[in-house]
Amino acid sequence: MKRFLGFVRKEFLHIFRDxxxxxxxxxxxxxxxxxxxxxxxxxxxxxxxxxxDLSKDETTQKLTDKIISSGFFRRxxxxxxxxxxxxxxxxxKTKEVIIFEKxxxxxxxxxxxASMSILADGSEPNTATLITNYTMAIIGDFNKEIQGDxxxxxxxxxxxxxxxxxxxxxxxxxxxxxxxxxxxxxxxALMTSVTITREKEFGTMEVLLVSPLKPIQxxxxxxxxxxxxxxxxxxxxxxxxxxxxxxxxKGSIILLLAESMLYIMLSLSVGILISTVSGNMQQAIFIxxxxxxxxxxxxxxxxxxxxxxxxxxQVISYILPPRYFIxxxxxxxxxxxxxxxxxxxxxxxxxxxxxxxxxxVKKFKxxxx
Amino acid sequence: MKDENNxxxxxxxxxxxxxxxxxxxxxxxxxYKGEIFGFLGANGAGKTTAIRILSGLSSxxxxxxxxxxxxxxxxxxxxxxxxxYMSQKFSLYEDLTVKENIMLYGGIYGLKKALIKExxxxxxxxxxxxxxxxxxxxxxxxxxxxxxxxxxxxxxxxKIVFLDEPTGGVDPITRRQFxxxxxxxxxxxxxxxxxxxxxDEAEYCDRISIMSExxxxxxxxxxxxxxxxxxDSVEEVFIKIARPVND
Amino acid sequence: MQKVxxxxxxxxxxxxxxxxxxxxxxxxxxxxxGFIGPDGAGKTTLFRIIAxxxxxxxxxxxxxxxxxxxxxxxxxxxxGYMPGRFSLYQDxxxxxxxxxxxxxxxxxxxxxxxxxxxxxxxxxxxxxxxxGKLSGGMKQKLAxxxxxxxxxxxxxxxxxxxxVDAVSRSEFWTMxxxxxxxxxxxxxxxxxxxxxxRCDRVALIQNGKILSVETPQQVKAGFSRKLxxxxxxxxFKLITALRKYPETLTAYAFGDSVHVTLSEDRVNESxxxxxxxxxxxxxxxxxxxxxxxxxxxxLMQKGKxx
Numbered sequence: 001m002k003r004f005l006g007f008v009r010k011e012f013l014h015i016f017r018d019x020x021x022x023x024x025x026x027x028x029x030x031x032x033x034x035x036x037x038x039x040x041x042x043x044x045x046x047x048x049x050x051x052x053d054l055s056k057d058e059t060t061q062k063l064t065d066k067i068i069s070s071g072f073f074r075r076x077x078x079x080x081x082x083x084x085x086x087x088x089x090x091x092x093k094t095k096e097v098i099i100f101e102k103x104x105x106x107x108x109x110x111x112x113x114a115s116m117s118i119l120a121d122g123s124e125p126n127t128a129t130l131i132t133n134y135t136m137a138i139i140g141d142f143n144k145e146i147q148g149d150x151x152x153x154x155x156x157x158x159x160x161x162x163x164x165x166x167x168x169x170x171x172x173x174x175x176x177x178x179x180x181x182x183x184x185x186x187x188x189a190l191m192t193s194v195t196i197t198r199e200k201e202f203g204t205m206e207v208l209l210v211s212p213l214k215p216i217q218x219x220x221x222x223x224x225x226x227x228x229x230x231x232x233x234x235x236x237x238x239x240x241x242x243x244x245x246x247x248x249x250k251g252s253i254i255l256l257l258a259e260s261m262l263y264i265m266l267s268l269s270v271g272i273l274i275s276t277v278s279g280n281m282q283q284a285i286f287i288x289x290x291x292x293x294x295x296x297x298x299x300x301x302x303x304x305x306x307x308x309x310x311x312x313x314q315v316i317s318y319i320l321p322p323r324y325f326i327x328x329x330x331x332x333x334x335x336x337x338x339x340x341x342x343x344x345x346x347x348x349x350x351x352x353x354x355x356x357x358x359x360x361v362k363k364f365k366x367x368x369x
Numbered sequence: 370m371k372d373e374n375n376x377x378x379x380x381x382x383x384x385x386x387x388x389x390x391x392x393x394x395x396x397x398x399x400x401y402k403g404e405i406f407g408f409l410g411a412n413g414a415g416k417t418t419a420i421r422i423l424s425g426l427s428s429x430x431x432x433x434x435x436x437x438x439x440x441x442x443x444x445x446x447x448x449x450x451x452x453x454y455m456s457q458k459f460s461l462y463e464d465l466t467v468k469e470n471i472m473l474y475g476g477i478y479g480l481k482k483a484l485i486k487e488x489x490x491x492x493x494x495x496x497x498x499x500x501x502x503x504x505x506x507x508x509x510x511x512x513x514x515x516x517x518x519x520x521x522x523x524x525x526x527x528k529i530v531f532l533d534e535p536t537g538g539v540d541p542i543t544r545r546q547f548x549x550x551x552x553x554x555x556x557x558x559x560x561x562x563x564x565x566x567x568x569d570e571a572e573y574c575d576r577i578s579i580m581s582e583x584x585x586x587x588x589x590x591x592x593x594x595x596x597x598x599x600x601d602s603v604e605e606v607f608i609k610i611a612r613p614v615n616d
Numbered sequence: 617m618q619k620v621x622x623x624x625x626x627x628x629x630x631x632x633x634x635x636x637x638x639x640x641x642x643x644x645x646x647x648x649x650g651f652i653g654p655d656g657a658g659k660t661t662l663f664r665i666i667a668x669x670x671x672x673x674x675x676x677x678x679x680x681x682x683x684x685x686x687x688x689x690x691x692x693x694x695x696g697y698m699p700g701r702f703s704l705y706q707d708x709x710x711x712x713x714x715x716x717x718x719x720x721x722x723x724x725x726x727x728x729x730x731x732x733x734x735x736x737x738x739x740x741x742x743x744x745x746x747x748g749k750l751s752g753g754m755k756q757k758l759a760x761x762x763x764x765x766x767x768x769x770x771x772x773x774x775x776x777x778x779x780v781d782a783v784s785r786s787e788f789w790t791m792x793x794x795x796x797x798x799x800x801x802x803x804x805x806x807x808x809x810x811x812x813x814r815c816d817r818v819a820l821i822q823n824g825k826i827l828s829v830e831t832p833q834q835v836k837a838g839f840s841r842k843l844x845x846x847x848x849x850x851x852f853k854l855i856t857a858l859r860k861y862p863e864t865l866t867a868y869a870f871g872d873s874v875h876v877t878l879s880e881d882r883v884n885e886s887x888x889x890x891x892x893x894x895x896x897x898x899x900x901x902x903x904x905x906x907x908x909x910x911x912x913x914x915l916m917q918k919g920k921x922x
Contacts, residue, residue, distance in 0.1 A: 210667050
């Protein structure tokens with residue numbers, strides 16, 4: 001028994017003397033609670049909503065006000081015609097469009113019913129379901145209110161709900177883009193960081209350094225195989241999701257692949273940067289996985305929409321590359337947008353990639369200290 | 370003091386096979402109480418395999434191996450209580466202090482707290498380590514670490530202590546001090562089974578055995594071997610009879 | 617003849633430790649220059665400075681006429697470096713490793729094959745074997761071949777024989793000696809004293825300081841006192857007794873005897889009496905030639921006393 005206790009005591013000592021283990025035991029749970037607590041609200045707040053009011057009368061005005069003042073929504077635009085709907089969805093800020101038919105108020109009074117449509121952005125199925133439900137609830141409430149004024153209540157607004165993009169609300173549409181984003185950055189960063197630190201750990205890096213090889217040659221040499229293989233990976237995932245889930249790319253495949261290559265480059269350069277600050281493989285793996293996995297999953301908009309999170313987290317997400325790529329990939333795959341809609345994100349990724357590469361080459365030590 | 374009437378290790382026709390590869394090929398020898406027994410051989414000759422069997426870490430394929438009265442094929446676990454072990458690669462936990470390491474091993478071998486404390490004080494005084502008690506192992510120079518590791522290996526006063534290349538890379542003065550510790554250990558009756566690459570250290574042993582390609586090709590005192598092969602040093606004997614394994 | 621290495625008062629500090637102190641020496645062309653000293657003496661740090669992998673904190677290091685800090689690009693083309701730990705790719709075959717290093721240095725295996733043929737011929741039959749599956753001696757030969765494949769002017773070997781059995785070690789040094797013919801200068805470090813004899817000149821290093829730089833003969837001859845060899849029936853008792861003997865200055869175990877220096881540089885009759893009284897029999901005392909290790913111990917002891 002004493003033997004056992006002595007051994008247990010030793011294990012405690014090891015743990016308390018290794019800051020990494022302490023971080024895993026205490027740091028991660030705390031971080032997770034904070035992130036999960038705040039970021040993961042399945043409630044919707046401030047969802048972007050646009051109105052196409054073909055009637056513009058008192059009733060529509062009242063209903064519009066009611067919807068906006070509910071706190072769930074935030075008006076983005078007032079549309080002028082049907083042709084603007086696609087555009088406003090593509091821009092991404094609007095999650096729902098409400099269409100009031102012509103002569104809404106009159107029809108309601110005279111015929112007892114009037115038509116309105118609720119169009120939701122189906123590329124985020126969970127959000128779409130939620131906000132349409134809220135909208136329906138608000139409308140139901142409104143119905144009660146207006147009926148309350150009449151004795152004979154046969155007035156009814158029955159909205160028609162449709163999903164824009166992903167009409168069947170397939171969850172794969174949410175997952176596949178997110179999975180591609182996450183896998184690419186994790187694997188690429190992990191692989192490159194490990195392969196470089198492995199050489200450091202085994203001692204072969206010393207011999208490489210003393211050779212005529214330039215740092216940039218070493219870095220690129222490490223990156224090229226992973227670049228090619230990751231690209232094949234992307235193609236594979238796309239083919240698989242098409243075969244198995246029937247998920248096809250709505251927009252330009254070429255654009256998608258080009259953006260993927262950019263993102264792969266970025267992920268690889270993150271890995272290289274990690275390797276310049278890691279002394280050994282264990283550190284590299286630790287930083288790559290822990291330092292990148294959690295933020296990527298939770299704060300990139302992959303699973304939990306960014307609009308719902310406290311401002312702090314939204315700000316943090318601005319420095320995370322996956323956030324931009326998820327937007328790009330969803331736009332192209334599910335909304336079928338072209339380059340014009342994603343140029344901002346693309347530019348950001350290019351800037352980030354350049355920065356990482358420059359930093360990495362600078363930090364790459366041509367000597368041992 | 371070598372006591373030839375008291376055999377602490379008895380090996381008869383030991384075979385150890387890994388698949389088709391015969392690592393230990395019909396080994397037979399005896400080691401006596403209080404002896405300093407040197408175990409030499411080229412890399413790949415089968416030394417490490419044999420030591421692992423003798424220290425209870427691995428079982429023989431066939432043959433009789435009796436260590437400290439315990440049969441290694443039947444109860445290898447029991448052997449561990451009777452022996453001490455120190456190797457060059459690992460000995461102590463680097464992120465623990467000197468005292469913590471001593472306490473840990475003392476506890477593992479079942480010594481009572483009071484006894485551990487008493488022996489710790491003695492050990493530290495002997496090695497002139499008094500100020501080092503609370504220093505982390507990683508802060509100690511190599512020579513001190515090796516001496517400490519050895520002291521800890523015999524802390525529980527085992528019958529036999531196995532030393533695997535204990536003096537690699539250590540400066541000549543420390544090496545000699547280490548061997549004086551080995552002499553002292555043997556003089557109180559603890560058998561020392563040591564492997565080494567330093568041929569001059571082979572001369573410090575009472576008897577040595579040389580392994581080559583899984584077999585023992587020589588077993589005798591250093592003086593007898595030198596006479597037999599007509600050389601001035603054990604190194605020359607070694608060069609004559611031990612071939613490095615060509616994979 | 618140009619000096620291949622000129623080291624002037626090199627100093628290097630790591631955190632709290634002074635790894636190297638006032639290191640001054642030179643190496644001539646085609647020389648085999650050895651650094652002998654225990655672990656922690658500073659050999660690896662010094663070699664890394666020469667190989668342009670570290671910069672010194674103090675002093676000047678000139679290699680092949682260039683400053684090791686500023687001239688690193690040019691130097692890295694002309695140096696062959698074999699660091700202490702096994703540094704080849706374990707998951708590549710023997711042949712693949714060799715080809716890789718040849719290509720990296722802008723040459724091919726064919727071009728300089730004659731240089732390594734003596735060495736490589738030992739392992740050529742295993743050329744399709746993964747490097748990780750070779751024995752210690754074979755790995756050293758492969759590492760040496762890879763370091764030589766681009767015909768460097770300076771070969772830096774950091775403890776190439778550590779952990780390798782005596783036979784392979786001997787073969788390795790024979791191969792090194794042959795390289796002299798190709799005008800390659802060799803800088804090598806080792807903890808084995810006996811290997812010092814196979815160098816042209818030897819620097820003894822301990823705790824970051826050079827204790828001496830001499831030819832092996834000079835090292836032995838430099839021993840300041842007379843050395844005596846004492847044998848008796850029991851080694852341990854002998855050493856303990858000798859240490860108690862008042863005229864003993866130093867007493868070190870050496871194989872089957874004890875090397876002793878005495879205060880009067882000669883053997884007094886009282887020695888035999890003293891030893892007999894301590895219970896020793898078959899006492900033999902002879903004067904003997906000091907070897908490298910004796911000298912090293914002497915210098916180390918002086919270094920400790922300072």
